[in-house]
Amino acid sequence: MLILIAEDDELILRTVEHKLLKEGHQTILTRNGKEAIEKIKELEIDLVITDIMMPFASGIEILSAIRSFEKELPVIVLSSMGQEEVVADAFDLGASDFMVKPFSPNELILRIKRLAGK
Amino acid sequence: MDSIFHRVTIHELIIAIVVVLSLVFLLIMLVLLYSFYKYKVLYQRQIWLQESEQKVIQAIVSGEEISRVDEEFITRLRNPSFRNVFLSVLVASDQKFSGGARNEVNNLFKIYKMEDAAWQKLRQRKSYLVAGGILELAVMRVERAFPDIASLLEHPKRQVYQEAQYAVVSFKGFDGLDFLNTLVVPLSDWQQLRLLRSIGKLPAAHEEWVKNWLSSSNESVIIFTLRLIRKFQLLPFYADVINLFDHTAVNVKVQAIRTIAALENDETVNQLIAAFFTQPIEAQIEILRALKKSRSPQSESFLQQQLWHHPAISIKIAAAEVLIALKQHGYLQRIATDETVPEEIKQVIKHALQEKT
Numbered sequence: 001m002l003i004l005i006a007e008d009d010e011l012i013l014r015t016v017e018h019k020l021l022k023e024g025h026q027t028i029l030t031r032n033g034k035e036a037i038e039k040i041k042e043l044e045i046d047l048v049i050t051d052i053m054m055p056f057a058s059g060i061e062i063l064s065a066i067r068s069f070e071k072e073l074p075v076i077v078l079s080s081m082g083q084e085e086v087v088a089d090a091f092d093l094g095a096s097d098f099m100v101k102p103f104s105p106n107e108l109i110l111r112i113k114r115l116a117g118k
Numbered sequence: 119m120d121s122i123f124h125r126v127t128i129h130e131l132i133i134a135i136v137v138v139l140s141l142v143f144l145l146i147m148l149v150l151l152y153s154f155y156k157y158k159v160l161y162q163r164q165i166w167l168q169e170s171e172q173k174v175i176q177a178i179v180s181g182e183e184i185s186r187v188d189e190e191f192i193t194r195l196r197n198p199s200f201r202n203v204f205l206s207v208l209v210a211s212d213q214k215f216s217g218g219a220r221n222e223v224n225n226l227f228k229i230y231k232m233e234d235a236a237w238q239k240l241r242q243r244k245s246y247l248v249a250g251g252i253l254e255l256a257v258m259r260v261e262r263a264f265p266d267i268a269s270l271l272e273h274p275k276r277q278v279y280q281e282a283q284y285a286v287v288s289f290k291g292f293d294g295l296d297f298l299n300t301l302v303v304p305l306s307d308w309q310q311l312r313l314l315r316s317i318g319k320l321p322a323a324h325e326e327w328v329k330n331w332l333s334s335s336n337e338s339v340i341i342f343t344l345r346l347i348r349k350f351q352l353l354p355f356y357a358d359v360i361n362l363f364d365h366t367a368v369n370v371k372v373q374a375i376r377t378i379a380a381l382e383n384d385e386t387v388n389q390l391i392a393a394f395f396t397q398p399i400e401a402q403i404e405i406l407r408a409l410k411k412s413r414s415p416q417s418e419s420f421l422q423q424q425l426w427h428h429p430a431i432s433i434k435i436a437a438a439e440v441l442i443a444l445k446q447h448g449y450l451q452r453i454a455t456d457e458t459v460p461e462e463i464k465q466v467i468k469h470a471l472q473e474k475t
Contacts (some may be wrong), residue, residue: 008170009214011171011174011207011210011211011214012176012214014171015174015175015178015179015215015219016173018179019176019179019180021179022179022180093301101214102212102213102214102215102216102220103214103215103216104216104217104218104220105179105215105216105217105218105219105275106218106219107180107217
């Protein structure tokens with residue numbers, strides 16, 4: 001699978017990247033929402049993992065953009081504690097799943113497998 | 119005479135210029151050297167940061183097979199600056215990951231003997247170092263550090279006692295909150311959220327403690343307890359929370375109202391309306407927020423009354439906003455277009471409708 005990761009925390013970004021590569025996926029790394037939207041528009045991505053709060057465009061804006069591109073794309077949202085309302089907005093915009101930081105990369109892999117199997 | 123004076127002046131002038139230029143050159147050199155030094159420090163720190171992160175990533179992704187002792191890395195960790203960077207990356211990682219990944223990060227603490235560095239910090243005099251040592255020992259879950267950390271709960275420096283509070287709760291969960299029984303200093307909002315986040319479950323015998331904290335003389339302890347009740351939906355304390363509507367502190371009243379809204383039952387709307395008239399403005403606004411959240415048609419006539427007769431504009435606006443949430447647009451638009459209605463009420467409704475859009 002070609003998976004896009006949108007995350008401004010370098011350690012999380014690279015850990016998730018390495019974990020996905022080990023699982024045999026291909027990755028595209030973006031460090032802000034604007035860059036992520038551009039990549040989603042131009043490439044055939046299979047799944048998106050996005051942080052909620054990011055520079056230039058948030059995870060919510062990424063979800064809105066995916067909707068406007070009319071792409072059927074599973075999206076896993078990474079949120080922090082206390083962002084329940086934003087997560088609810090994310091689900092309204094078509095998010096498939098969410099995880100709260102601190103999160104387990106192993107569990108993230110399991111959720112990706114579950115979404116890929118649907 | 120003039121000519122000699124002229125020559126001497128030129129000579130002196132040249133010397134002065136040379137001296138000034140030398141000083142300027144020296145200053146430029148100093149600034150350049152200092153900038154170069156700062157750049158080198160920052161660059162080195164960036165490299166150490168990347169190396170430390172790479173170590174963490176390897177451990178999380180590949181597990182023990184890779185994270186076994188790296189002798190060269192141990193040698194480099196003898197440099198105190200590098201050790202501090204590595205330690206800060208480990209602490210940050212512990213707060214970003216959970217499950218197996220967190221265990222791997224914890225292994226790195228042990229493999230590279232970072233505990234010793236944290237103990238050393240705990241024995242320093244500077245409060246930021248002591249606080250850093252407490253955080254690191256708590257993150258590493260060094261149980262035997264608990265007595266030393268608990269003894270710092272009464273430390274005069276806020277940075278130290280706050281970190282000690284967080285650490286005892288990280289170690290003991292709810293039981294670590296016993297410092298609240300005697301706490302006299304305020305518990306900041308941020309600290310309350312940190313502590314709440316560290317408590318995953320409540321022991322069976324929590325009731326007596328919670329009751330005790332609800333009657334604390336420390337306002338922030340009561341507010342923290344109300345947040346705890348909200349987080350764990352502690353319904354048996356419903357009546358105790360209602361009693362706090364009569365507390366003297368406005369902040370406690372507001373938090374009590376917020377908590378009752380979170381524990382809502384069939385009686386809540388009527389109880390909030392009954393309490394409304396004896397409350398200060400801040401608490402009245404909170405009651406209106408609670409009514410907005412409950413969206414109960416029971417409150418319609420009460421809200422209309424506040425819109426028409428309450429003396430405070432902020433309450434009129436809040437009441438109109440709740441009526442909008444109750445889908446009373448028709449009622450509000452009728453008033454807004456009625457020529458006999460006072461201009462003030464019309465403005466309030468227009469404002470509330472604009473806020474909605």
